Amino acid sequence: MNNMAVPDVSVIVGAYEAMPYLVRCLESVEKQTLGAGRIEIVAVDDGSTDGTGEYLEKFAAESAVPTRVVRQANSGGPSGPRNVGLSLARGRYVFFLDADDYFGEEALERMVAMADRAGTDVVLGKVEGVNRTAPSSMWGRTVERVDLYNSRAIFTLSAQKLFRRDLLTRLDLTFDEGLRTGEDALFTLEAFLRGAGVSIVADHTCYYLVGRDDGKHVTRSGGYVLRFDSARALMRLIADLVPPGVKRDKLMVRPFTITLLQQFTPRLLKESDDVRRHKMELAAPLMAEHWTPGLAARLKVNERLRLECVARGRLDLLLDVLTFIRDGAAPEVVRKGGMTYLAFPHFGSPGAGVPDVTYEVTVNDWSGKRRVEPARTIRRPGPLARWAVRRVRGRVRALTARG
CATH class of the missing domain: 3.90.550.10 (Spore Coat Polysaccharide Biosynthesis Protein SpsA; Chain A)
Incomplete structure (x- = not known):
């Protein structure tokens, strides 16, 4: 050889x-x-x-x-x-x-x-x-x-x-x-x-x-502590190699959603109080160091809301959200101030301390089986609309040529 x-x-x-x-x-x-x-x-x-x-x-x-x-x-x-x-x-x-x-x-x-x-x-x-x-x-x-x-x-x-x-x-x-x-x-x-x-x-x-x-x-194989070790190492690598800003936020979506968020699914409802608290403790420094508004805006509402509860140390609110998700409930779609929101638990509740922006639809999302788009998304016109626009433009040109 x-x-x-x-x-x-x-x-x-x-x-x-x-x-x-x-x-x-x-x-x-x-x-x-x-x-x-x-x-x-x-x-x-x-x-x-x-x-x-x-x-x-x-x-x-x-x-x-x-x-x-x-x-x-x-x-x-x-x-x-x-x-x-x-x-x-x-x-x-x-x-x-x-x-x-x-x-x-x-x-x-x-x-x-x-x-x-x-x-x-x-x-x-x-x-x-x-x-x-x-x-x-x-x-x-x-x-x-x-x-x-x-x-x-x-x-x-x-x-x-x-x-x-x-x-x-x-x-x-x-x-x-x-x-x-x-x-x-x-x-x-x-x-x-x-x-x-x-x-x-x-x-x-x-x-x-x-x-x-x-x-x-x-x-x-492997317990949840190992998953936090993995998330920590990947986040640190991204932070070391990519300056703060849009590019870092885009890469951070991966460890936050694929690794960290998987520890805060409805399965948490079946785990002991000690495990729940331990997971919150392990996540806290990661949220403090790497959680940014730019990263949050790239997530679906239920993802962002769960992580925001973790970032704020609000296990009580997180359990309410997870119960809502486990039960298959569809959040109400709320439109106000030119924005679109999904009314998951504690939306609009001053006592909860979670701002409305956490519930804002910023990427294509879902309410049950209903697709919900960000209010500011400009959709490309369909074939019928494009045909109508061409007809109108043609008519305008014809009238202009006639004086």
Whole structure:
């Protein structure tokens, strides 16, 4: 393996108790149209006891794809194996392939071609879920170079992407082994922000994200404290790399809605008073440091209201809002002063101390099944309206020509 030419891609596979999913995973690497001579595999068995390590060694001895196997004691998470694999990788690009998942056949060929053509450092290949949901909003079209601040790319920060290895080496970028969840989001977002651009391959399924029948997928594990650790780390990274203002607010939407807000859903109603108070305590410094009016204006009313209750330390109000949401109630749509509001609990109540602006519709929102738009949104005229405007303009021109 050490004597082979520099491969285009080093596929890094961290594996723990990965059988039988590992079989299809490695077969998908062998089937790549990029060709075995342009790929290497660096596989790290993280202390498995189900035959994962033995299967890796058997595969390495028989496969046409050059494969290096490392067997180590269990590290407790995916960061350790990925970092070991990254330290041994020699390819121009690296791809972190989870042992449960598998590639589409043309995945690496298409992503390498995109990176070479566009000169970008990260390529996102379309993901499809198998026995689980997968992110979908960012796969609308193939883009050589996305505008990160006006793209849905920040809502897919898992590590399963093509990274230019020179970027990772230059930044000395590795996975934070102190984080037990969200470590891939931290790694990927830093590559997004400090790299030479991000591309999207949306016209071909490159990656199949598999939900294990035994429910042991790593993203499903870990307590709520770990989620706060993840949110804190991601918010700090954004604050360190992006100055205050519109761009920072746009990026902050991700950790606030995907990570922090998920701790304050109707599930909180079933948790103990101690857990509720602890979550409020963990969230308080994050809200104090990073919650801004610009960020708040980018959220739906129910999202903003819940976080505003957290920011104000009003667990009592938050529980009222969560009960309203749990019961499936539709907030009344209120229009006043040229603005549109959704009357969730405590709207217009001076005693609650939550200002009306918290309830203002600032992005497209919903009241039950009814779509509600911001009052200041100017909608593009429909076909009939555009036809009428053309008729009127034509009539005006005709009358003007006649004097």
